[in-house]
Amino acid sequence: MTDFGFKLSKSSTIDLSRVELDRFEELCRQEPGAKVCIGCGSCTASCPAGRLSGMSVRKVLLGLQRGQKVNDMLQCCMLCGKCTMVCPRGINTRNLILTICRIYD
Amino acid sequence: MTERFNDSFHPFVIPFLAGMAFVITVCLIKAVVVVFQMESGERRRYLLSLLKPNIIVKNIYDIIVDCLLHVRLWKRNRMLGFMHSSIAFGWFMIILLGHIQVLLYCPDRISTFYYPIFFDWFIEGGQHTLISILLDLFLYVILAGIALAIVKRFYSRLFGMRRTTRPTLLNVIGLYSLWAIFPLRFIAEQCARSGNLTLAPWWAYSIALCVFMCVLPFSRYLHIPAEMMLVTMRNAHITISRPGKGIARVQTDSCPNCGVCIDACPMNADPANLKDSTVYLTRQIRRHNDRRVGQISDKCMLCGKCTSVCQVGVDGPKLRILARAARKYNIGPDFSNVRPDVPKSSGKILYFGGCMSQLTPLIGRSIESVLKKSGVEYKWMDRDGGLCCGRPLHTAGRLKEARELVLRNQEAILASGAHTLLVSCPICYREFKERYVLPGISVIHYADFMIELIQSGSIGLKEKSDICYVYHDPCELGRGCGMYETPRRLIAQAAGIAEAPKNRTESVCCGGSLGSLSLDFAHREKITRASLQNLYDSGADAIATACPLCQATFSRYSDRPVKDLAQIIDEQTVAVIDNSRRRETGCDIEGATLAKIGN
Numbered sequence: 001m002t003d004f005g006f007k008l009s010k011s012s013t014i015d016l017s018r019v020e021l022d023r024f025e026e027l028c029r030q031e032p033g034a035k036v037c038i039g040c041g042s043c044t045a046s047c048p049a050g051r052l053s054g055m056s057v058r059k060v061l062l063g064l065q066r067g068q069k070v071n072d073m074l075q076c077c078m079l080c081g082k083c084t085m086v087c088p089r090g091i092n093t094r095n096l097i098l099t100i101c102r103i104y105d
Numbered sequence: 106m107t108e109r110f111n112d113s114f115h116p117f118v119i120p121f122l123a124g125m126a127f128v129i130t131v132c133l134i135k136a137v138v139v140v141f142q143m144e145s146g147e148r149r150r151y152l153l154s155l156l157k158p159n160i161i162v163k164n165i166y167d168i169i170v171d172c173l174l175h176v177r178l179w180k181r182n183r184m185l186g187f188m189h190s191s192i193a194f195g196w197f198m199i200i201l202l203g204h205i206q207v208l209l210y211c212p213d214r215i216s217t218f219y220y221p222i223f224f225d226w227f228i229e230g231g232q233h234t235l236i237s238i239l240l241d242l243f244l245y246v247i248l249a250g251i252a253l254a255i256v257k258r259f260y261s262r263l264f265g266m267r268r269t270t271r272p273t274l275l276n277v278i279g280l281y282s283l284w285a286i287f288p289l290r291f292i293a294e295q296c297a298r299s300g301n302l303t304l305a306p307w308w309a310y311s312i313a314l315c316v317f318m319c320v321l322p323f324s325r326y327l328h329i330p331a332e333m334m335l336v337t338m339r340n341a342h343i344t345i346s347r348p349g350k351g352i353a354r355v356q357t358d359s360c361p362n363c364g365v366c367i368d369a370c371p372m373n374a375d376p377a378n379l380k381d382s383t384v385y386l387t388r389q390i391r392r393h394n395d396r397r398v399g400q401i402s403d404k405c406m407l408c409g410k411c412t413s414v415c416q417v418g419v420d421g422p423k424l425r426i427l428a429r430a431a432r433k434y435n436i437g438p439d440f441s442n443v444r445p446d447v448p449k450s451s452g453k454i455l456y457f458g459g460c461m462s463q464l465t466p467l468i469g470r471s472i473e474s475v476l477k478k479s480g481v482e483y484k485w486m487d488r489d490g491g492l493c494c495g496r497p498l499h500t501a502g503r504l505k506e507a508r509e510l511v512l513r514n515q516e517a518i519l520a521s522g523a524h525t526l527l528v529s530c531p532i533c534y535r536e537f538k539e540r541y542v543l544p545g546i547s548v549i550h551y552a553d554f555m556i557e558l559i560q561s562g563s564i565g566l567k568e569k570s571d572i573c574y575v576y577h578d579p580c581e582l583g584r585g586c587g588m589y590e591t592p593r594r595l596i597a598q599a600a601g602i603a604e605a606p607k608n609r610t611e612s613v614c615c616g617g618s619l620g621s622l623s624l625d626f627a628h629r630e631k632i633t634r635a636s637l638q639n640l641y642d643s644g645a646d647a648i649a650t651a652c653p654l655c656q657a658t659f660s661r662y663s664d665r666p667v668k669d670l671a672q673i674i675d676e677q678t679v680a681v682i683d684n685s686r687r688r689e690t691g692c693d694i695e696g697a698t699l700a701k702i703g704n
Contacts, residue, residue, distance in 0.1 A: 033625065046463070046464065048460050048463070048490045048491065048492070048493060049493075051489075051490045052443050052445075052492075053443065072436070074436055074438070075436065075437070075438050075439045076438060076439070076440065076443060077438055078438070078440075078460075078492065078493035078495075078497065078498060078510060079493075079497040079498050079501050079503070079619075080460040080461075080493040080497050080619075081460075081461075081497055081619045082460050082461070082463065082464055085461075085464055085617075085654075085657060086464065087626075090625060090626030090627060091625070092622075092623065092624070092625040092626070094497075094501070094619075094622060095403075095622050095623055095625075098434070098501065098622060100436070101434045101435060101436040101437070102432070102433070102434050102435060103435070104435060104436065105435035105436065
């Protein structure tokens with residue numbers, strides 16, 4: 001193969017066809033807001049628990065979409081509801097978190 | 106007065122006797138089950154309270170006032186009050202007078218306890234005594250009540266009720282048999298008195314009684330015995346602790362399905378939520394329909410308005426929190442490693458803004474400004490973020506986790522050494538009042554604090570503003586903590602004040618409440634707009650409230666300014682004297698006065 005001085009690196013994205021997304025589908029069914037998220041991070045920016053524990057709803061949701069395990073991040077959520085108030089997409093973030101806590105383990 | 110027959114029995118009394126035996130057995134079993142399901146300590150307390158003379162007197166008084174005369178319903182709606190009390194009190198009087206009649210005129214038959222019910226069949230010529238006239242009078246009163254009930258069933262708007270419940274089949278059977286009892290009694294009595302001894306009306310009367318009593322334990326009419334039990338439990342200060350057990354069960358059984366809570370519920374601004382009022386919650390709990398109980402419980406905003414209008418005292422929000430708490434979660438929060446950093450503030454005021462105030466920084470800034478003007482020494486506990494008070498977790502039914510959060514905060518506040526905890530968010534204030542144990546620290550809301558500052562002359566008022574405010578009672582501050590007048594007095598000192606048509610205990614939730622788990626933004630808009638309309642109806646120029654959440658929610662849709670109480674007071678006050686002179690003059694708010702407000 002000709003050496004161009006650079007090469008195509010292997011894709012770092014996750015192959016979604018190999019990820020088990022049953023529980024994420026269930027999450028979207030119970031809280032349709034999970035599909036509406038644009039990942040702006042307003043929730044994370046306003047989160048009081050994030051300051052104490054590094055919790056980030058945005059990361060959690062992104063991880064779940066990719067089938068990664070990030071659920072223990074929610075262990076410091078105080079359900080204070082600030083994320084719900086600031087969400088530009090009007091997602092009911094508290095219900096999203098509670099539903100994640102119910103479905104995943 | 107003579108007996109018509111030698112035999113004191115006729116087969117038509119059998120349906121009545123069977124119905125009576127059935128209803129008494131079932132209700133007794135239900136009562137025993139409820140008492141056994143209570144926690145042992147509560148059970149003891151309840152049973153002992155039934156023996157105390159002062160509580161017995163109170164129980165009897167409350168049962169007469171609430172269950173027979175329906176005084177609370179009279180105060181709310183006279184037509185409904187007359188309808189219910191005429192049937193309940195009239196029926197009671199007919200039973201009572203009937204027994205007195207038997208006791209007076211044929212005392213040897215008093216043990217035959219169907220005699221008072223079918224008196225005119227067995228006894229001839231009893232119609233001209235005083236008791237008989239009274240009995241007829243009460244029967245006419247009941248008939249009038251039933252006529253009203255029939256009208257109300259089909260035209261509830263005439264009674265000021267926009268909406269009423271849709272009865273289930275058993276309720277309809279109970280309803281029609283109840284309507285039938287008294288006209289049938291009337292016909293039967295008139296026939297017997299005129300010497301016409303046809304059996305048909307007596308059979309019909311007895312069967313109507315039987316049907317009603319057989320349906321009673323499984324329909325809304327169970328509220329008749331349950332309400333009496335609820336009164337005794339309330340007087341024994343039993344609180345709701347377990348879902349579907351003990352007093353929670355008595356409360357669901359006491360719901361008469363009157364539907365007053367449907368019109369009251371702020372969620373019903375959106376017709377999609379019509380089936381989520383407390384009356385439907387109790388109905389679904391009784392049917393063990395867990396799916397619907399879950400949906401109804403999750404949707405409610407826990408504003409508490411249904412409880413404040415409820416005639417029997419069903420605590421809708423508590424029943425819902427219990428239903429939420431029964432749910433299983435795989436992931437549970439763990440706050441054991443979380444420590445809020447609270448500034449040392451011995452001998453000072455500690456100000457707790459709460460999470461919401463972070464999103465409405467103007468409130469915190471205004472409070473800080475007032476504190477500075479008054480020269481009071483203070484520390485802001487969570488200026489750069491802190492722990493949540495625990496109320497949102499508590500309302501979401503995660504009681505254990507909420508408890509843990511409360512303990513974390515409690516330790517930190519006690520360690521700070523402050524003498525007063527100043528709170529600006531009513532959601533936090535309620536939690537602090539209800540669940541925190543803070544010995545030596547007085548928890549005060551800023552409305553109380555500011556009015557004391559003004560009265561003691563620590564801050565001066567500017568000339569009264571010519572803006573007219575309408576005060577919106579936040580659910581948690583008004584119905585939650587019972588604070589209605591202080592904020593109004595405070596506004597009245599700084600500016601003009603108007604009243605909304607629905608205010609105080611009947612204030613309409615802003616729709617932003619954290620109590621609801623499943624309502625999302627789109628579905629809250631109608632609720633907020635309806636609540637705003639109620640405030641606009643006062644004709645005020647601006648809206649004042651005392652809750653950061655209400656303020657944020659209203660600001661989104663309001664066509665006029667929405668201000669927090671703290672902002673108004675900050676704008677309308679000035680510092681009186683500088684701090685050095687304050688100490689000389691002895692105008693010092695901190696010591697004596699604050700202790701007074703806290704208590």
